Amino acid sequence: MRGARDLIQYLCVSAGMALAVSCFLVLEGLFRYVGGVQVAIAVLVAGGLCLGVAAAVAELASRYPAAPGIRTYFKQAFGNRASLLLTFVYLFMLALVAGVEGVILARVIALAAPQQLASALPGVLLALVLAMNVAGVELSRRVQTLTTLLMIAGVFAIGANALLDAPAALGAPAAPETSLAGLGTAVALAFFLFVGFEWVTPLGRSPQAYRRSIPWAMLGAVVVLGAMYALFALAIEHSGSTGAGHSPHVAVARFALGEAGIALAIGLSVLAVFTSLNAGILGASRLVYALAREEQLPRWCARLYLRTGAPVGALSLIGALAAAAMALVVVFELQLAAAAVAAAIVSVTYGALLLATARLRRQAPATTMLFRCPIPSWGLYAGAACLVALGATAVLADPLRHLPMAIAIVALALLAFLAAPGRAARTVAATR
C-alpha cells in the first residue's frame, strides 16, 4: 500500500515538473510543421525517446541515489568542466522557460481580466513563489500530488470532451503538407513537453526508492504526459483551434465546455504556472546553492536566511534571472523561439544523459546496481546522436529567430563558466 502511494507521489512529482502552460503554446506551434494526426505522432515519438532517457536516468540515479541530478551525473561521466558548462546551460534554459510561462499566463488571463491585471499577474506570481520559498513554506508532497492529479484530469477531460462530445469545427487553417523534415522538426520541438520529468531523481526518500518506485514513476510520467498531449493535439485540430496562438487550451476548452470551459482553462493555467514556477525555482535555487557551496558560484549565492534556512542568495539569483527572462520574452515577443531553443537544449541534455550512462558503464561498471536500463550501450550512443541531431533540428527550424537565442544562452553559460571560481577543480578520483 505504501509502495503504491509512494509510486503515485513520485509519478506526480515527475509529471508535475513537466506540466506547464507553455506546453500548449508549443503544441499549437507544432501545427506549423505537420497536420493533426502527425502532431500526435510527433508527440508520441518524442515521448518514446524520453522513455529511453527516463530508463537511462533511472540507471544513473541508482548509481548515485539522491544526488543532485545532471550536475553529478555529468561530473562523474565527463569531468568537472563539461558538467559545469552543461549545468549552466540548463539553468539558463530554466530561466527562459519561466519567462515563457509568465508571458503565456498574462495572455491567458487577458482573455478574462483587464490588461493591467493580466500584465501584472506573472510578476506577482513570481514574487509570491519567491516569498514563499524565503518564508520556508513548501507545498507538501500530498498537495503537489493533488494539484498534479487535478491538472492531468482537467486536461484529459477537456481534450476528451472536445473530441467525443462536440462536432468538428469548420474553417480551421489548412494543415501543412506532410514531410519527413516537418515531422522531424515537430518531434524536436515536442521535447519541450517533457522538460523536467527527470527532476524527481534527487527526491527519493530511501535507497530502495531507486530500485523500482523512481524508475517506474519517471516512465509512468512520460507515458501520461505523452498520452495527454497527443490527445490534446487531436482536440486542438478537431476544435479548429490551430490558429489560437498563445492559448489553444482555452480555445479547446471553450469549444468543448462553453463559457465554463474558459474559466476551467484559466484556473488550470494559473495552477500550472504556480506549480511549475514553484518547482522550477525550488529545484534551480537548490542547484545554485549547491554550486555555490562547491565554490563554482560566488559565495553570496550560498547565503541563507537563518530563521527558515532558505537559500536567499540562490533564490535572488534565480528570481532575477526569471524576471529578466520574462521581460525579454514580453518585449521582443520571443515566446515561441524561446520554447524552441529550450526544446533544443533539453534534447541535447537528454542526449548527454544517454552518453553519460554509456560512459559510466565502461568507466565504472557497478557490480550491484539498483536499476539497470535495458538499452544496450550501442543503443545509448545511437540515441544520444539522434537527440543531438533533433536539438540541431529545433534550432534550425527557424534559424533567424532561434540561432541567435541559442548562441546567447550558450555564451551566457560560457561566461558563467569562465567566471566560476572553482572551474579548474578536478573530479575527485576516489569518487569514481
Added chain:
Amino acid sequence: MQAHESNDLHACLERFRDLANANQRVCKLIQGWRPVIVISPTDVAPGEDAPVYAARVDGAIGAWRSSEPDSDWTIRLSAPQEVLRQVFSGELNPARAHLDGSLQVFAEDRDQVKLDAISLILWGV
C-alpha cells in the same frame, strides 16, 4: 568493518552535536525543525549488521542512539564511514561530497539545505 572505526564515528557525531548545540546561529537555524537524522555507514563487512545512528532534533540535536527511529520525518545520510567522519568533523564540504555522489542524503530539499548549513556555520566549509 573495524570496531574502532565505529567508535570513532560515534565520538565524532557526539562532538558535532555538542558543537552545534552550543552555537547560537545553529540553534536559531534549527528552531522549530523536528526531523530525525539517521546516519548509516555503507562499508559493512560481510556478515556484520550495518550500524545506525539516529538523533532527534527538537530545538537542539539529541543524543545519538544506535536504533532505527519510529518517525516519518527522517533525514537519512549514507556514505562510507570515513566520508561520514570527515563530514561531521568539518574536514569535508558536505555539499561537495553530495555532488560527487560519495554522500547520499535522502531528505526534502529544505532539510538538506538546513543540514548542510549547520556545517557551513560551524566550520565555514
